[in-house]
Amino acid sequence: SQPGVAANGWDGIVAAAEKEGSVTVWSSSDQKLINKITSAFESKYRKIKVNSLKMDSTTQQTTLDQQLGANRPPSVDTILGNSNYAWLQGLAQKGHFEKPQGPNNAGWDAKYTADGMVAATINPFVMMYNTNKLKSAPTYADLLKPEFKGKIGLNNADPAALKAFYDNWRTQLGEDYVKQIAGQNPQIQSASAVVAQNVASGQLLAGPTGNAASVELLRAQGAPIDFAIPDEGTMAYVLYATAFARSAHPNAALVFLDFVQSPEGQGILNTNNSGVSVLPDVEGALRVPDGKMTLIDWDKYPTDKLQSIDAWWKGLFG
Amino acid sequence: MTTDAPAARLDTSRAPRPLWRRVKPKSLVHLLGIVMIAGLVYPLVMLLVRASGDVRASWDAITAIPDLWPSLLNTVWLALGCVIVAVILGVLLAMCVANLPRRWYNTAQLLCTLPLFMPPIAAVSGWVFVASSAVGYGNVLLRTLLGIESDSGPFNVYSLPWIVFITALYLVSYVFLFVSTALRESDATLELSARVFGSSWFMTQIRVVLPSIRPALYYSIGIALLLGLGQFTAPLLLGATARVDVITTEMYRLTSASPPNYDAATLLSVPLLAVAMIIVAVQRRSLGNLRRYTSVSRGAMRARTPRRWLIVPPIVYVVLAIVPPTASLILVSLSPYWTGSVDFSNMSLRSYQEVLATPQYVDSITTTLEIVLLSVIGGIVLSTAVALYITRSRSFVARLLEFTINLPIAMPGIVIGLGILISYGLGFLDLYGSQTVFVIAYIYLYMIFGTRMIVSGLTRLPDSYDHAARVAGAGAVSTFLRIKLPLLRNSMTSAGMLMLVLMSHEFAASMILRTSFLQVLSTKLFDAFNYGIYPDVAALAVIMVAISAICAVVILSTRGGRNLEI
Amino acid sequence: MSLPVRIHQLEVAYGGRKQDAVVAVNGVDIEIGSGEFGVLLGPSGCGKSTVLNTIAGLISPTAGTITVGDQVFFDKSRDINLKPEKRGLGMVFQSYALWPHMTVFDNVAFPLRRRHVKREQIASRVGEMLELVRCQQYAKRYPHELSGGQQQRIALARTLVGKPAVVLFDEPLSNLDAELRIQLRDELALLHSEIAFTAVYVTHDQAEAYGLASKLFVLRDGRVEQTGPPLNVYHAPATEYVASFLGANSWAGEIVGREGKRLVVDSEYGIIESTSDPKGLGVGDTAVVAAYPDRIGLQRDPSGAGVVVSKRFGGAAMEIVVALGPANDDRLRIRRAADLVDVHEGDRVRLVVDPADALVYAGRPTHASDREHRPVPLDVQS
Amino acid sequence: MSLPVRIHQLEVAYGGRKQDAVVAVNGVDIEIGSGEFGVLLGPSGCGKSTVLNTIAGLISPTAGTITVGDQVFFDKSRDINLKPEKRGLGMVFQSYALWPHMTVFDNVAFPLRRRHVKREQIASRVGEMLELVRCQQYAKRYPHELSGGQQQRIALARTLVGKPAVVLFDEPLSNLDAELRIQLRDELALLHSEIAFTAVYVTHDQAEAYGLASKLFVLRDGRVEQTGPPLNVYHAPATEYVASFLGANSWAGEIVGREGKRLVVDSEYGIIESTSDPKGLGVGDTAVVAAYPDRIGLQRDPSGAGVVVSKRFGGAAMEIVVALGPANDDRLRIRRAADLVDVHEGDRVRLVVDPADALVYAGRPTHASDREHRPVPLDVQS
Numbered sequence A: 001s002q003p004g005v006a007a008n009g010w011d012g013i014v015a016a017a018e019k020e021g022s023v024t025v026w027s028s029s030d031q032k033l034i035n036k037i038t039s040a041f042e043s044k045y046r047k048i049k050v051n052s053l054k055m056d057s058t059t060q061q062t063t064l065d066q067q068l069g070a071n072r073p074p075s076v077d078t079i080l081g082n083s084n085y086a087w088l089q090g091l092a093q094k095g096h097f098e099k100p101q102g103p104n105n106a107g108w109d110a111k112y113t114a115d116g117m118v119a120a121t122i123n124p125f126v127m128m129y130n131t132n133k134l135k136s137a138p139t140y141a142d143l144l145k146p147e148f149k150g151k152i153g154l155n156n157a158d159p160a161a162l163k164a165f166y167d168n169w170r171t172q173l174g175e176d177y178v179k180q181i182a183g184q185n186p187q188i189q190s191a192s193a194v195v196a197q198n199v200a201s202g203q204l205l206a207g208p209t210g211n212a213a214s215v216e217l218l219r220a221q222g223a224p225i226d227f228a229i230p231d232e233g234t235m236a237y238v239l240y241a242t243a244f245a246r247s248a249h250p251n252a253a254l255v256f257l258d259f260v261q262s263p264e265g266q267g268i269l270n271t272n273n274s275g276v277s278v279l280p281d282v283e284g285a286l287r288v289p290d291g292k293m294t295l296i297d298w299d300k301y302p303t304d305k306l307q308s309i310d311a312w313w314k315g316l317f318g
Numbered sequence B: 001m002t003t004d005a006p007a008a009r010l011d012t013s014r015a016p017r018p019l020w021r022r023v024k025p026k027s028l029v030h031l032l033g034i035v036m037i038a039g040l041v042y043p044l045v046m047l048l049v050r051a052s053g054d055v056r057a058s059w060d061a062i063t064a065i066p067d068l069w070p071s072l073l074n075t076v077w078l079a080l081g082c083v084i085v086a087v088i089l090g091v092l093l094a095m096c097v098a099n100l101p102r103r104w105y106n107t108a109q110l111l112c113t114l115p116l117f118m119p120p121i122a123a124v125s126g127w128v129f130v131a132s133s134a135v136g137y138g139n140v141l142l143r144t145l146l147g148i149e150s151d152s153g154p155f156n157v158y159s160l161p162w163i164v165f166i167t168a169l170y171l172v173s174y175v176f177l178f179v180s181t182a183l184r185e186s187d188a189t190l191e192l193s194a195r196v197f198g199s200s201w202f203m204t205q206i207r208v209v210l211p212s213i214r215p216a217l218y219y220s221i222g223i224a225l226l227l228g229l230g231q232f233t234a235p236l237l238l239g240a241t242a243r244v245d246v247i248t249t250e251m252y253r254l255t256s257a258s259p260p261n262y263d264a265a266t267l268l269s270v271p272l273l274a275v276a277m278i279i280v281a282v283q284r285r286s287l288g289n290l291r292r293y294t295s296v297s298r299g300a301m302r303a304r305t306p307r308r309w310l311i312v313p314p315i316v317y318v319v320l321a322i323v324p325p326t327a328s329l330i331l332v333s334l335s336p337y338w339t340g341s342v343d344f345s346n347m348s349l350r351s352y353q354e355v356l357a358t359p360q361y362v363d364s365i366t367t368t369l370e371i372v373l374l375s376v377i378g379g380i381v382l383s384t385a386v387a388l389y390i391t392r393s394r395s396f397v398a399r400l401l402e403f404t405i406n407l408p409i410a411m412p413g414i415v416i417g418l419g420i421l422i423s424y425g426l427g428f429l430d431l432y433g434s435q436t437v438f439v440i441a442y443i444y445l446y447m448i449f450g451t452r453m454i455v456s457g458l459t460r461l462p463d464s465y466d467h468a469a470r471v472a473g474a475g476a477v478s479t480f481l482r483i484k485l486p487l488l489r490n491s492m493t494s495a496g497m498l499m500l501v502l503m504s505h506e507f508a509a510s511m512i513l514r515t516s517f518l519q520v521l522s523t524k525l526f527d528a529f530n531y532g533i534y535p536d537v538a539a540l541a542v543i544m545v546a547i548s549a550i551c552a553v554v555i556l557s558t559r560g561g562r563n564l565e566i
Numbered sequence C, D: 001m002s003l004p005v006r007i008h009q010l011e012v013a014y015g016g017r018k019q020d021a022v023v024a025v026n027g028v029d030i031e032i033g034s035g036e037f038g039v040l041l042g043p044s045g046c047g048k049s050t051v052l053n054t055i056a057g058l059i060s061p062t063a064g065t066i067t068v069g070d071q072v073f074f075d076k077s078r079d080i081n082l083k084p085e086k087r088g089l090g091m092v093f094q095s096y097a098l099w100p101h102m103t104v105f106d107n108v109a110f111p112l113r114r115r116h117v118k119r120e121q122i123a124s125r126v127g128e129m130l131e132l133v134r135c136q137q138y139a140k141r142y143p144h145e146l147s148g149g150q151q152q153r154i155a156l157a158r159t160l161v162g163k164p165a166v167v168l169f170d171e172p173l174s175n176l177d178a179e180l181r182i183q184l185r186d187e188l189a190l191l192h193s194e195i196a197f198t199a200v201y202v203t204h205d206q207a208e209a210y211g212l213a214s215k216l217f218v219l220r221d222g223r224v225e226q227t228g229p230p231l232n233v234y235h236a237p238a239t240e241y242v243a244s245f246l247g248a249n250s251w252a253g254e255i256v257g258r259e260g261k262r263l264v265v266d267s268e269y270g271i272i273e274s275t276s277d278p279k280g281l282g283v284g285d286t287a288v289v290a291a292y293p294d295r296i297g298l299q300r301d302p303s304g305a306g307v308v309v310s311k312r313f314g315g316a317a318m319e320i321v322v323a324l325g326p327a328n329d330d331r332l333r334i335r336r337a338a339d340l341v342d343v344h345e346g347d348r349v350r351l352v353v354d355p356a357d358a359l360v361y362a363g364r365p366t367h368a369s370d371r372e373h374r375p376v377p378l379d380v381q382s
């Protein structure tokens, strides 16, 4: 029979989900985090098995585009932690996402669940630094000092969020600043986790495009690394979670999405300073002083804008 | 050879034989040969078809690449750099080994081929841990030993010289193989007579020894150039930071973009294809007069005046190629996180447990083993069939097959990956995303190595073995099963193991063919290197090295380094 | 049991297409009686192995017939071509061709197994065979653990174990060193006298041919040049080619007359009389005189045409070279017991040849140096 | 110009470490006078090439001295070891060792170029040399475009072009076929008589040694077993080893008495008298009798100890094998002209050996079969 969302309310959805028996989740989060939320979900819904796959945002996009382009149903039920707003918007417009409708949706501000794109985590770009080599977090200005030459780690500008970050840098600190940063010969990596490890090892001193979760993970191992929100303030991007409407397990997808919205789910996703939660008072979640964090306004970044940023960035760093 | 025409009766005016009797088994074999050729040519044709499809759009996409011209230039410079370094070192090594005392010869020969068993992706990641400017183990060690006060250097792995160095380091083994085989087969008295006629040792090497193995030199220069042009792993892993892009990484980027632009990628591969063809053609020409260089006797090892100290360069080479990357991978894999300092108290096997508890990693290992095993089996069967065919038949089809089966060597893995993707992957068979397409690609890429080994095994078998069996009453099939197959067993085993090693290392084509769900060890290692935790990366790489090491032991112990002669 | 072998107008061309085909055998007729020991003798490349391989069925001739006993093995005109395994022959190869992956026992048992002989019978017959070639103790060894002579014997055992009526030999002794070659040649002759089989034996070595053959076939460029018992062939070579190949010197001359039954030839080295009387030769014709090295005597004679270029000790006999002038290519090689020679280097000499030993042929001599220009095959190819 | 070669107490061990070293040469003394043609003769592996290579300087001996003319090439005790390129010798290799990447001209010019001879002079001297070996027309060819004999001649030209005082030859003819071998051997002898050089020539072929040597050195296991002109060595082999190696039959006996100058031996094949008188042998001692195949006569005698096992036609002579019993391994090989033989297969015979031809040695005979057990190298390995 044609899969679809059960019509008879939340209990019906849960029952249908249990009948579906499993849910496929793609997540760009750290593997441990994925494992943690998987086991928490599975112990709550014992009849639903989670097939989780770690996959970075770009790959999620490539893979899905291929499948949908070939008119095949998506092989994923729930995306967890994709930051590419524009792309998700496109999918939402084509009706690929179900609206969240679980009991936990009640406490959520509608702007954080618009178009079925649930803000699972808010990630500010943080300044990572090596605590053995630096007494305190460097400011953006510090990065231009000679001792930072070759010792700065940056993410490449492939993800849209980073394009926005660099663009913001340009508007906030000036074109010249970014040029000087490029002149510092930074190490370019594809993932903050990798930059973080290079900072922890001492290969790099600092990374302004850091991600709190990666830092916390290394700290737990005893690595000499910490992070700070720069005084100049920082950009933040949202990692969205969605439930697919035309996948193999649409009901289970909704149940999983609801779990993401639950205080328990939010606790896991944002634990240990790894992200900012939409819900207030989530224990362990990162808290950013007021006014120091700006969510990226995706309306300011249409495709051609992103392309021009990309060309500009590659001219400097590529 | 016998015709298998049935013994006819006296009556020649009988009705014509039924059709199935008239189709001779021979023509069936030729037909299979043609099918095989078609299968080999199909991806290349598809590349050209696709490249010539929407040339305008592709051209625009290519010219839109910001650093295209620097990338092309880089490709040329890197290739030339690799060739120069690899050929000089390879030739020097081969000459050292040739002048060793006889009882050391085999060991030294084996030693110098060991770097071939180092998985490229693991090697490059290993070198990152060795030569990262601030906390690379090698840098830290050197700074401590030399008392350098700086907190970085002297090496910086993310640089053009290091990309050349790492790539060339493993090309040396190839050059060594060709040159040292040629030296061994050349007549030692050529050198000795030059000495007697008044030429010093050094001048003799220059004037007599090297020129007399000119074909092998040309051949290895050609191969090194091709491999250098197609280099992918080091530029991909180090290039972003070193700001060094090459044509293969640009191709990869085109195919991994969203949406992937296969047309542009294929168009970009055309120059590589063309250069490969030119090199092959030039090689064929310069090898034309091979007969001049065939020596009457192979006296080789016997009479050269041995010099023991010449064992030092081979040892230095092997130690350099294997120990630093492997050791640093092991150190990192045992540490909780990567630092330049070694703290034994913190070490544990945690990363290994982690890797083995992560389904995606375990999946990639089992997927690799599955794909590689299937490919090896397919590769051996096909290699044996092709080898038998091209050694037995002098037909045009056989010679054409012999030529086509050699083509994949000339082309970069990424080009072949792309060709396979658009032919078998996205073509009428629509195999993209299946293990089968990997199996096809791996067989396509590495069957030639198996075929060569089996051919050389076959040519070592005199016809008289077969003939004796036939005359003794064994039919053609029985002769094949009881005489030929058992005698080929060793060749087939080592062919299989060699293919196993090469396939399990395959990276470039796999990068093109992989999907999120179907990853092999090398591509998973690449992802881990880019997105993952270094100790886990290191543990995964160590596992990969260990698998290769096991294969190396099997190959090298079955029949010594001769198994590697290609 | 043994069977006669008859080959009629055999032709073999290598290389399928007509233009570049190498005609290796060109109309060969061979008849070897049941139990006879036929030897094909000829220089390298004359087609000996090719003939042998067609008998075995390993090569398909382009024309002719091959019959063994009553069975037609090959007949082009009737489209008959028996597969090798159906011919029931034995064959011994130059390289022995012992299968390296089988023990001596298994090697020898192979032909029996292929004929589905019973287990116990195989054991006993292989045992007997190994005893015959005095190699019982090596049954469990592998070929590479044996000396060349032993390998050769095993190859023989493997061939004879199936009691073939016809056994083919392709230069089976040429890989052995001189001493062993002679020893095994004798053993082979002995075996042939003990076990009945028809032998077709290929060699380029005269001594081997003489020692084994009951019927000799001298081959030249894919044809049979002369047939007969070795003694006859040696003493009456049919052509100058055969005489030269068997080691005779030959030099040019012109027939100047007849004395009774003797032909008188005015040769480069002086007047020679000969009892041989080749057809179609008359006074005034150019001719070749040939004589074996041990059949030429020398007499000092200041007016003699020859000069002793060198006289060297050669073991059992002296080796003397006589030429028309010191630097001339046209040389005679003479080999005589030391006590029969009283000439010295530089002496002018006259040849003394018994008319019965002087062979005369039509035409001009072929010199060794004419034959030398074929390039030597290289053993290494890359 | 030619110079004498003196080798004193030469010792060579292969393989540096003492335990597993192969002592290939073990105290060899060789003296070859200026302009002499010295030949080292011995079976494979006896160390011939090793000696030659030490003279050339390609191998370093472990002890001894090598002197050429007044110049000490090697002296272990004085730590002198001239490099090969400083010795100014010529050398011809078995494999010819022509450099495949150079034309014939360049090959021959190489030694001159290394000695910085002037351009014009090189051209003329190479031309002369090529003329001498009759290969002028091949100057521009590459070695692979020449036949084996031509290659050999070029190798000779290359060696002689530098006018070396001493020329070393390492089995230079063994790769050629029989006919060519004899021809080139003669040419070499001629060249040596025309150009003055001292030759040190290595071979395992007796005929070659006899034909070339003015002084023969028979080697055995790294030692010189006998030295002398070929004739002397042949007629008076110093030991049974030398006699056997030169082709003599040998069989066991016991000394039973003396008759005047003759020794009487009661041998396996009957009573033999001999004029040879080896030292230290007295009545009652076991001894070996040896005689060359052509020096043994046969007389039918029903009470004779020998049986004619086979009698076969062998070209110039009959080949007769005599044994103690039909199946016995202990065989004598006799080679006599057909007219001197009137025995038949199966006859009991008595040996007739001229006392001057009967050689007697202490000890027991070594049989060919004892020597056979060395494994031969296989060309195929699996």
Ligand SMILES: Nc1ncnc2c1ncn2[C@@H]1O[C@H](COP(=O)(O)OP(=O)(O)OP(=O)(O)O)[C@@H](O)[C@H]1O
Residues within 6 Å of the ligand: C014, C015, C022, C023, C024, C042, C043, C044, C045, C046, C047, C048, C049, C050, C051, C204
């Ligand atoms: N497979 C082949 N293809 C083409 N020509 C061949 C082939 N085999 C042999 N020949 C040629 O046929 C001729 C006869 O060859 P064959 O092997 O019968 O000579 P042979 O008398 O046995 O010589 P040898 O004494 O060297 O073994 C030679 O000229 C040879 O070059």
Ligand SMILES: Nc1ncnc2c1ncn2[C@@H]1O[C@H](COP(=O)(O)OP(=O)(O)OP(=O)(O)O)[C@@H](O)[C@H]1O
Residues within 6 Å of the ligand: B102, B302, B303, D014, D015, D022, D023, D024, D042, D043, D044, D045, D046, D047, D048, D049, D050, D051, D204
């Ligand atoms: N490089 C080497 N290492 C070890 N042993 C060697 C070496 N070269 C020769 N020998 C051994 O030394 C001995 C003498 O060898 P050599 O080559 O001098 O013999 P030869 O008389 O020239 O034999 P042939 O007639 O086969 O050329 C042999 O036993 C040989 O095996």
Ligand SMILES: [Mg+2]
Residues within 6 Å of the ligand: C048, C049, C050, C170
């Ligand atoms: Mg042959």
Ligand SMILES: [Mg+2]
Residues within 6 Å of the ligand: D048, D049, D050
């Ligand atoms: Mg030698």
